[in-house]
Amino acid sequence: MRSDDELVAKLSVRLTEEIKNLPADGRDHELIVKIKGDYGNINLGTQNFEIHSGKQPPPRGSDRERECPQCGQPAWRYTKHCMHCDYDMHRHDELVAEEEAKIRKSETDRYLLKAFGVFAAIAATSFLIKDYLPESWRSWAIGVTVAAGD
Structure with missing residues (x-):
């Protein structure tokens, strides 16, 4: 019953x-x-x-809530469009992810360029000073030049 x-x-x-x-x-x-x-x-x-x-908003403070990037109202985390202004939140998330990937790539490229510059400077310096070093150190200077140049 x-x-x-x-x-x-x-x-x-x-x-x-x-x-x-x-x-x-x-x-x-x-x-x-x-x-x-x-x-x-x-x-x-x-x-x-x-x-x-x-259209009911998610419970305040829950892990299912997020703020709409356009209107600032609470919306469901995994919904495609904002329930208040119909903003395409999935596309927004894709654009944000693409922008973050570009920033990470730019930072990685900058780091690699700095590392290349440091190694090139070490190789050039060891190559230029090898003639002014004692005979026993010249082979080390050539080795450092080769290692830093790789």
């Missing part, structure tokens, strides 16, 4: 569906609820039913 709470919950869901199907013409519309079947002696009494619109 069903409990009163279960019936109220199912009725709330069904009413929400029916309200979504009403024409959006701004006029009053009547919904008639007929309950068929033998449910025994169930007294629903006076009930308040929660009717939700199709």
Whole structure:
């Protein structure tokens, strides 16, 4: 046998569906609820039913919430469009990821260029000073030149 709470919950869901199907013409519309079947002696009494619109924001502070980059309103984290301004958040995330990848590549290129400059300077310096070093150190200077030049 069903409990009163279960019936109220199912009725709330069904009413929400029916309200979504009403024409959006701004006029009053009547919904008639007929309950068929033998449910025994169930007294629903006076009930308040929660009717939700199709667009509910995520719970505040939850891991499913994010801020829309365009309007700043709370939106669902993994939804394609903002429920408030219809901004394409997936495209925004793609553009942000592309920009971050460009920045990382630029930083990597800059680091490699600096490393190349340091090694080139070491190779050039060791090559230029090899003639002024004692004979026993010249082979080391040539080795450093070759190693830094690779």
